Amino acid sequence: MKLSDIASQLNCILEGDSNLEILGVAGLDEAESDQLAFLSNPKYTSKLAITKASAVIVAKDFSSPTSLTLLRHTNPYLTFARAIELFYSPPSLANEIHPSAVVSPLAKLGKGVRIAANSVISDGVELGDNVVVYPNCTIYPHAKIGTNSIIHSNCVVREYVEIGSRCVLQNGVIVGADGFGYAKKDDGSWYKIVQSGIVVLEDDVEIGANSAIDRATIGETRIKRGAKLDNLVMVGHASVIGENTLLCGQVGLAGSSKVGRNVTLAGQVGVAGHLTIGDNVVATAQTGIPNSVEANQVISGYPAIENRSWLKSAAIFNRLPDLQKTLRELQRRVAEIERLFKKD
Amino acid sequence: MKLSDIASQLNCILEGDSNLEILGVAGLDEAESDQLAFLSNPKYTSKLAITKASAVIVAKDFSSPTSLTLLRHTNPYLTFARAIELFYSPPSLANEIHPSAVVSPLAKLGKGVRIAANSVISDGVELGDNVVVYPNCTIYPHAKIGTNSIIHSNCVVREYVEIGSRCVLQNGVIVGADGFGYAKKDDGSWYKIVQSGIVVLEDDVEIGANSAIDRATIGETRIKRGAKLDNLVMVGHASVIGENTLLCGQVGLAGSSKVGRNVTLAGQVGVAGHLTIGDNVVATAQTGIPNSVEANQVISGYPAIENRSWLKSAAIFNRLPDLQKTLRELQRRVAEIERLFKKD
């Protein structure tokens, strides 16, 4: 594809050789001479000198000297994402209800719905226009899935769950399994509490492979518009996840917790139940959050504290043997001083 | 539903307006005026003054003044659990073997067994009376599932696994996949050890979505009666989980460990192999357990120690920069004293 065509499709300003023939996109480190790379973070500017790419997407105000051909855009990373689409699109599912799919006559299907082999659509299910259901999915009774949503293979959507428009479930996702709720009986055994609530995924939510979002005991579990969840994430019953929030791989929420908007919980973070995390909070990897967190903080450790304090404490933790040695030496010196005093 | 009817069905003593019409149940915070709430933990008693609920389930000996109508019971939380069932029951599976299910003629099915679309029941499988298998499940050869157990969609029960009565597998559960066992060959590569053992789930066990319970190398992995496992839990080969024990979300057990009865391992707890955890132990979230633990303890941290000690250490950890500063100041002061002594 000619670079001038790419620039035009991506709405970029082209500086340099507009006749370059581009065969694909890649990072600065991996790019070959016929590929288009990108520079989003200024700290990697020095890589321009060594990349093999012949053209690079840069910020509108990028000003370092370089002999490379440039595509300027206000958002280089987003432009790179769009560039990938010029060279690759995943294979699409056949435009049909596959004869091996088991679709209840009591389900309502919108226009252009595609259902692949061996998927099961139960009574009362509603699938909006252009919904795509890959093979081996199970959609339980009365679940609703909004227009243009994609349900990858081997997913489960449980009874009464509501999924918005343009949502994506990666493979093996379970939405709406029973929450972990039991009442203790007098003999010490557990009585299962019927989980009568639902799960709501608002529009533009994506859930990663093998993640599990539990239905509420009463009421609902809600993942708000634009939130993105990675693989193997668990969201306990009656939790609320805010708009555009990111939950990275293997994050776990116990239940009834409210996570604000634009929050990032990095990998393996754990969140206790019945607490509130404010907007824009960032928790670094493996953080354990036992209590509510004010908005706009970066937190770390377990129990979580402000990140810079934690970094200092963690650095001292690693030197605790030295600190203990210093303390013991000081004890010895003070004892010696005390001995001399007594002598006096 | 009339409150007097509810009181009668839940075996409660009613104090107040028995003619109240109740439309549902809810927590004290969320309840509307036509709903029934509950007060189990006395520390929430003050919420009675502000709840919109018109009636509340309380303990038999509850004595605080309130204008609300009361339902008294010795176990308010259990009673609440039963109250939910008066207002909600999940949709039930059609009473049939669905024609798309693939059921071996060599499988033995009890009375009232229901098998949903596209599930696969292999040779030699035994399903007890009233077993329910949702869609897209795979039951490997010679597995046995006891009466009234429920296998939700997209579950796997591997060869020779034994599941008791009234068990529930939430969606995507894998019972009996191979344990993680390899012997090192002379060239440094790994030789797979055939996992010849089984998994036994005793009666009344429930397993959460996408959890995995591995079969033993030899012998068995056993989850004892009434134990409840949450989502994304992993139980390694030859582990034993005691009666009524709770494993919360994303807990992991390495293998060959024995967990006692009435134990609670909170979210993301990790347990090393070949150790024993005594009865009634509670491990708080993210605890790492490398060694055996005596009964009746509350433990935290990694390596796990007694919870109160850990809380103290964790509090000091967060103040380590202050502690280090104090130590340095003390060094300076002692050096000054020593200098003065030398002067003398």
Place this chain on the structure above:
Amino acid sequence: MKLSDIASQLNCILEGDSNLEILGVAGLDEAESDQLAFLSNPKYTSKLAITKASAVIVAKDFSSPTSLTLLRHTNPYLTFARAIELFYSPPSLANEIHPSAVVSPLAKLGKGVRIAANSVISDGVELGDNVVVYPNCTIYPHAKIGTNSIIHSNCVVREYVEIGSRCVLQNGVIVGADGFGYAKKDDGSWYKIVQSGIVVLEDDVEIGANSAIDRATIGETRIKRGAKLDNLVMVGHASVIGENTLLCGQVGLAGSSKVGRNVTLAGQVGVAGHLTIGDNVVATAQTGIPNSVEANQVISGYPAIENRSWLKSAAIFNRLPDLQKTLRELQRRVAEIERLFKKD
């Protein structure tokens, strides 16, 4: 089975009663009198005095006195693994393409391929000779699976993924779901980055139940020859896992990280993105790895440090209240000395 036959099949030197009739194999602790046990780790030598086993596999140069019949081999644990196979082999899948499987006419199947009930094989898929696909699997278009590989039930292999020979996917594994990649739009919402890359599993790789290996944004995610992954492991996009490396249960890698060969990451270890872990590194359970790690180290803690240092620091952490008390007492004593000095 006669012990002399076992010795011959396992290529062992037999010392003792070659006529023993052996009915099975077991660990030294669990073995019954008609079973064969093994002693691999010399620290368990004392168990020979109390085991009920009548014969034991030991090292070639084993020299402790014992009345038990011995099978000598240079690698006792590997020999034990092979002994299990003499007594147990899992049920095998029928040699057929099950009529309920949905196999694209555009898929290429090698000789002896078996495909079980309700599995879906899409257009352009290539299955090598003797590949076995258990029920309810979904193989997306253009995926390739090498000879003699085993895909257990309810697995997903996504488009263009390449799986080598003799690989094993335990149940519920997802290979090639989309990586977690989004570009921030000007309104704060996330734009999904098409994940155009693939996953490559080289030969002899095994993946545990419900694990998820993400496809790369561009290029590939690669699991090298002989690596073994346990259950519920997540490998982020564009990661590389070295030969014969072990990732234990619930390990998570963020993405674009390179893990060397013969590495062991124990349970629940977390690895940040864009870093390198050298060959032969061992990370103990729950370790958090935010930065690159040199080869041949044992590491622990978060942020990970050398294991012995961490052990010392962790021991002092548990005594921090004592350390703080000592420090306060010392402050008091120094203040007293200073007071006396002033008096002088």
